[in-house]
Amino acid sequence: MSGSKSSARDASLAPLEPLSFTVHSLPAPSLEARRTASGRLKMLLVMLVCAAPVIASYVTYYVIRPDMRSNYGTLVEPMRSLPDAAALPLQTLEGRPVDPASLRGQWLLVVVANGACDASCEQLLYAQRQLRETLGREKDRVDRVWLVTDDAPVRAELLPALAQASVLRTSRDALTRWLAPASGERLEAHLYLVDPMGNWMMRFPPAFDAPKVKRDLERLMRAAASWDQPGR
Numbered sequence: 001m002s003g004s005k006s007s008a009r010d011a012s013l014a015p016l017e018p019l020s021f022t023v024h025s026l027p028a029p030s031l032e033a034r035r036t037a038s039g040r041l042k043m044l045l046v047m048l049v050c051a052a053p054v055i056a057s058y059v060t061y062y063v064i065r066p067d068m069r070s071n072y073g074t075l076v077e078p079m080r081s082l083p084d085a086a087a088l089p090l091q092t093l094e095g096r097p098v099d100p101a102s103l104r105g106q107w108l109l110v111v112v113a114n115g116a117c118d119a120s121c122e123q124l125l126y127a128q129r130q131l132r133e134t135l136g137r138e139k140d141r142v143d144r145v146w147l148v149t150d151d152a153p154v155r156a157e158l159l160p161a162l163a164q165a166s167v168l169r170t171s172r173d174a175l176t177r178w179l180a181p182a183s184g185e186r187l188e189a190h191l192y193l194v195d196p197m198g199n200w201m202m203r204f205p206p207a208f209d210a211p212k213v214k215r216d217l218e219r220l221m222r223a224a225a226s227w228d229q230p231g232r
Contacts, residue, residue: 072216074203081200082103082104082178083174090147093148100198103198107196107220108194110145111192113188124191125146125162134214143165145165147168147175172187190205192204195224196228
């Protein structure tokens with residue numbers, strides 16, 4: 001009996017054998033699962049492409065052209081593209097030819113007047129400059145343009161204020177094939193807005209309200225921020 005007790009006691013004191021674990025790797029995604037994920041991605045891309053025109057239309061409708069009450073300036077429908085050099089010959093005050101296409105790439109605030117530039121012309125040029133300055137960091141996306149419609153010399157006292165503007169001569173007859181005044185108004189009465197693609201797209205009324213013009217400009221440039229960058 002004592003032998004049995006000794007054997008039992010010896011067995012209870014024997015060291016325990018360590019447990020062993022087998023780690024199995026997770027199964028790799030099946031080819032079918034990968035194809036499903038790829039198919040979903042392609043479907044999502046197709047949906048985004050299909051939705052792009054809808055998104056663009058909403059931007060155009062709600063931001064650019066919501067209705068006439070939201071736009072202070074008169075929208076030109078359809079917009080009129082900048083003519084080529086044959087249809088709209090331009091030249092600097094020194095007589096150097098300028099290709100109209102070189103004006104593309106920036107928003108343009110355009111004033112039309114003869115070289116004598118009367119009081120209303122001076123007011124438009126001043127308002128044109130002030131509007132650009134009030135745009136702050138966005139002003140580098142806007143250029144000032146004065147289209148002089150005759151051969152009269154520009155008064156010297158005006159030139160310092162026009163140092164950062166494009167002052168170009170052209171034929172008034174040629175210009176009227178691109179820009180047009182409101183009914184009963186003179187061509188020289190308005191401030192005209194041209195988009196970076198060279199489309200005349202808005203006309204502001206005579207004696208306009210500058211804060212309302214600024215609001216139109218800010219809305220348009222905000223809508224175009226994704227594709228329009230400063231400088232040509």
